[in-house]
Structure formats: structure tokens, C-alpha cells
Amino acid sequence: MIRRLSQARERGIPEATVARLPLYLRALNGMAERSLATVSSEDLAVAAGVNSAKLRKDLSHLGSYGTRGVGYDVEYLIYQISRELGLTQDWAVAIVGVGNLGRALANYGGFVSRGFRVAALLDADPEVVGDHIAGLNVEHIDGLEAVIKRRGVSIVVLATPAAAAQQVADRVIAVGVTSILNFAPVVLTVPEGVDIRKVDLSIELQILAFHEQRKTDRMTGGPAMAEEWPEAVDL
Template identity: 75%
Template sequence: MTSRQNRTRDRAERGIPEATVARLPVYLRALHALQDRGVATVSSEELAAAAGVNSAKLRKDLSHLGSYGTRGVGYEVEYLVYQISRELGLTQDWVVAIIGVGNLGRALAGYGGFASRGFRVAGLLDADESVIGQEISGMTVEHIDRLEEIIAERGVSIVVIATPAAAAQTVCDRVVAAGVTSVLNFAPVVLTVPEGVDVRKVDLSIELQILAFHEQRKAGGPDGYDPMAGGVSGNGRASGYVEAVEA
């Protein structure tokens, strides 16, 4: 069993809800911002405001980590960063491979925040012969034919899929068969994976549709827009939002 799987099992045994796990990176980002400002301690109210949650929810989330703060003082920022980082598995480096180096893949390869958060991009792969051999952010794009070899040789733990939708499932199948159990999917398609494989899907179009829905509500009130304008379905709900939720 890998260290990542051990942590997942330990979280389950301690009863840490998945919703709490999903908020931990948000708290960590807020704490890093406090560190950058030289803040040594922070109250639950201040940290909650920085993270965009209510303070009661934050205190409950952090209690799952065994961190309760000190009355009248709050939380020690540096120690809380360590606690959350340890819980998320960020006290060690995670090796990442990015598959698909179109515009999105290139942007991800050039993102400077990976290294400072415990992630090391060790491979860029693509099937397009015209980009094989190109240098992107100090790395050479390699052919997708070497996928399994690269995963094994470099100890890849997480794969980012930024391919066109038509290729994503095939790529995912190969990645899983090679032993990777964590996938971040940017392709506009739902991937099918076996039990024990974690997939996080990032779909910018859905997020934009949800924001558009809220903009409509703010401008047009609870009853939405005129259906004749094409912005709302027959039941008065924004059609884009319905599609996003049902997806």
C-alpha cells in the first residue's frame, strides 16, 4: 500500500469528511498568504474570512486534524500550515506528468506554484509529432508512446490530462494500467475509472455557466429572464445551470 493510500485510509478511520478535505487546500492558501505578510497567529474568524467560510465550519474542520487553537490567541500560522500540509501529503514531493501540451498544457507546465506546493512536473507528453522535442519551461516534450516507461522510471504519482476529449479516456486507461491512481482531468469529458482511482475534473465552461446563472439572478431577480431571450428554460431555471448540475 502506498503512502497516499495509507493517508486516505487513516483519514477514513479518523472520520475526516471529504468536504473537509476539499476545504483544507483553501485554508492552506489563506495561511500561506498570512505567512507572506509575516503574520504569526490568526483567529478562527480571521482565517475563516480569508478562506470564505464561516468560523464555526472552520473550527470543526480543523478539529478533525486535532487542532483547536488557543483561546484568546488563535492558531499558530506556521504550525497550522505544517498540520494541513502533512494531512494533504504535501510534506513530500509528488511527481506529476502532464499529458497534452496544447495551450492549456503549456500554461500548466509554466505554472510556478507547483514546486512551492510540493509538486514536481517531471514529464510533458503529447502525440503531435510537431511538438515532440520542443522545450517548454525547461522540459522537453516527449512522445505519448513512452507514457508507461516515463511513469515507471520517474515515479509519477499524479497525471494531468489536458488532451482533447476524444483521446482522454484512452490516455486515462493507459495511465491507470501503469499504476497511477490520481488523475486531474481538464478534458471536457467524464472519465470512467476503476475503484481506487481518484479523478478530479476541472471544467471551466461549467464554472462559467454557473457564474452566468448567478449574474442572471442578480440582474433579473428570482424569476429569471424572459424565456423568449433564450437565457432560461421553460421552468424558469437557467438552462446552462441545469446542464452543469446534471453533468
């Protein structure tokens, strides 16, 4: 039994599964608030917006935490998923770039709620340095390395202009940061072993536009032939 658990741990959890664990966690927290003691894979799957076979498969990568015929203990599963995600410890986060987006992130409640603590806000603009946002003092980017080391920052959020992002990334990586959440619309070049996650608002919109266009096409019977490129060019 221990053997199987350890194997699952060692083999690693599929990326697709990792990306869904936070969804399950959120759904479970909602259930805990409503004082539900146990939940079936079917109910939890509906709450998280996935199919129940996938949910059970995902959870099976963590271990056998359910009871056949009964379901999953809500609190226990919350604990196991939290632990797997590393949320039972406290992560110090620095937000670099305190423009509109940086401010929004600093004030975002969901950050603090689950193991994350905004430990620093940094900006290059003297106009912004010294502002108080979400109970924090905005510091000058010159102190970036010192702040990261002194406060044990392990995750950096980049909310800088595109032009500054790579340079800031290089600096934080140089002092040992290996986890970056990038909001700047650039492809960052980083050494192996550094994890980058990217949130790109304009890309999300473009993907929506693609599907929206498809729907419109379908209603009007496809794109007009005049819009097609001349055949010779396609050849």
C-alpha cells in the same frame, strides 16, 4: 488525548473539509510571509473567505492545534495542514497534452510551489515533441508507461483533446496511477479506487450564466410568458 486524535484520523476527514484545507493553507502562508505568529479562527476565516465556526469545525477534524484564548500558531498550523494534505512529500506529476492548456499548466508557478514537481510533458504531435517548455523536454506519448514508472509519477494531468482522454487514462491506470486531474471535457470511466478530479471551464461558465440570467430576470420581472413552453406540453 492520543485516542481522540487517532479516532479523528481513522474516521476520515469530510470531503468538504479536505476541499477547504488548501484555502486555509494559502491564507496561512500569506500570514507567515507577513511574519504573523498567531491567528484567531475569526481572522483566518475572513482571510480564507469562510465563516469562523466552519473553520474551527474543519480544523477540529485534524486535531486540537489551537490554544484557547490565544488562537493558532501560524507555522505549526501550516505544518499540520501540509502534513494532512500530503504536501510534506514530493509528488511527481506528468502532464499529458501540450497544447495551449498543457503549456499554461507546465508554466503555472503554483504547481511547483507546494510539493508538486512536473516530471514529464507528453504529447502525440510530432510537431510538439522535442519542444522545451518550462525547462522540460516534451516527450512522445509512446513512452508514457516507461516515463511514469521510471520517474515515479503518481498524479497525471490530462490536457488532451476530449477524444484522447479516456484512452490515455486507461493507459496510465494500467501502470498503477490512481490520481488523475482531468481538463478534457469528457466523463471518464475508471475502476474503483481511482480518483478523478475534473476541471471544466465551460461548466463553470454555464453556472455563471445561470445566475447571471436570474439577475437579469429579476430586473425585468421574470421571463416573458411567451418564452414559456405551451401548457399542454408541460402537462
